[in-house]
Amino acid sequence: MNVVLISPHFPPQFFLFAVALKERGVNVLGLADAPHHELRPELRDALAEYYATNVEDLDQARRAMGWFIWKRGRIDRIDSHNEHWLGLEAQLREDFNVEGPRPAEMHRRRTKSGMAGLFRKADVPCPPGELVQSDDQVRAFARAHGYPLVFKPDLGVGAARTFKVTSAAELDAVLAQPLSGYIVQPFIEGTIVSYDGLVTRDGRIVFETSHVYSGGIMEVVTGKLDVYYWNRREIPRALRTLGQRVVDGFGIRERFFHVEFFERPDGSYCALEVNIRPPGGFTTDMMNYSADIDVYRLWARMLTGDPLTDFTYERKYHVAHVARRRGRSYRLSHEELVQRLGDRLLVFRDVPEVLAGAMGDQMYLIRDPDLGRLTEAIADIQAS
Structure with missing residues (x-):
């Protein structure tokens, strides 16, 4: 079996996907922009072939694929587990007839306008929204839904180029700039939570979890806030039901998934967006620590045809990512925290650095079976 992994060295822990595939007897073919000698030794050892090039250049990526095929034969899968490369994955699958989501399908799942249609089809509540076409259209939307409003790129994740408008005067200023490719939605009040996991090629969710976020990514990035997030040991029934509808309705198969919702004060949910890949940062490690499992090996088993009928798990711990920012004064030193x-x-x-805006400059991963004690530890880390 030949599997191409795009950018297998990033995030830093993702080399474990390559290692797990090699353990399953797979020829792992790495495609990235980093020189071979800069890869960590474990990744170099796991790769049967490696092609370093400007992966942003589609022609260069196609040349790499041709080289892999010349060296190893037919390619069975292409993956990156990384939002930035999902479009490239899909295009290369189409170009070289590799199984998995193709460009039209991936575009529908990644654009907010496409997601909205799939949410509605799956009977999952989501905010109303419109692609920006004209000033008059946006003003009519504001009259219908009131303020605040949020403007987001139709294609894109995170807080990049996302902004909030709270008044007609602010709207006038926003409309003075180009908004092609943007979608406008009402601002939704609520806590951001996620439904995350891994689904097999026959649609069976073999691992699931849920994370609760301290703040929206837009607020975290623009305000340079100290962020934290943690997993639940028990997933609320309503959230699980909606999350499973999304996975089924979006046709997600043989992949990780990350579905974000607003959890309102009344306990209801409103879908925010779907990512057809693992949740970002070091969350895959958090999944492992929460249940003492190995999701890297679990994915590799699934990809190589193991039905995973013997896999069981228990979420034994709450695990939190707790961030600090450089240049900020904290009550406890790092040494005091380690002891405490x-x-x-x-x-x-x-x-x-590329993740620091949303995830902090430094990260503590902590775990505790008791949420109260975990919350106290989070407060200790971020107290100023």
């Missing part, structure tokens, strides 16, 4: 947290501290590390 004890064996609840799993990992401390710098966050890659």
Whole structure:
């Protein structure tokens, strides 16, 4: 079996996908922009072939695929587990007739306008929204739905180029700039929560979890807030039902998924967006620590045809990603935290710069079976 992994070195822990595939006897073919000697040794050892090029250049990526086929034969799968490369994955699948989502299907799942149609078809509540076409149209939308409003790129995740409008005067200023490719929606009040997991090629969810976020990514990035998020040990029934509808309605198969919702104060849910890949940052490690499992090996088993009928798990711990930012004064030093947290501290590390805006400059991964104690530890880490 030949599997192409795009950018297998990022995020840093994703090399474990390549290692897990090699353990299953797969020829792992790496495609990235990093020089071979800069890859960590475990990743170099896991790769049967490696092609370093400008992966942003589709022609260069196609040349790499041709080289892989010349060296190893037919390609069975292409994956990256990374939002940035999902479009490239799909295009290369179409170009080289590889199984998996193709461009039209991926575009429908990744654009907010496409998601809205799929949410409605799956009977999952979502905010009203319209692609921006004209000033008059946007003003009519504002009259119908009131303020605040949120403008987001139709294609894109996170807070990049996303902004909130709270008044008619602010709207006038926004309309003075180009908004081609934007969607406008009412601002939804609520806590951002997720339904995350791994689904097999026959649509069976073999692992599921849910995370609760301290703030919306737009507010975190623009306000440079200290962010944290943690997993639930028990998933609310209503959230699980809606999440499963999304996975089924979007036709997600043989992949990780990350579905975000607003959880309103009354306990109801409103879908925010879907990502056809694992949740970002180091969340795959958090999944492992929460249940003492290995989702990297689990994915590799699934991809190589294992039905996973023997796989069971229990979410034994709440695991939190707790961030700090450089240049900010905190009440407890790192050394004091290490002593106070004890064996609840799993990992401390710098966050890659490209992720730091949304996830902080430094990260503590902590776990505890008791949510109250976990919450106290979060407060200790971020107290100023």
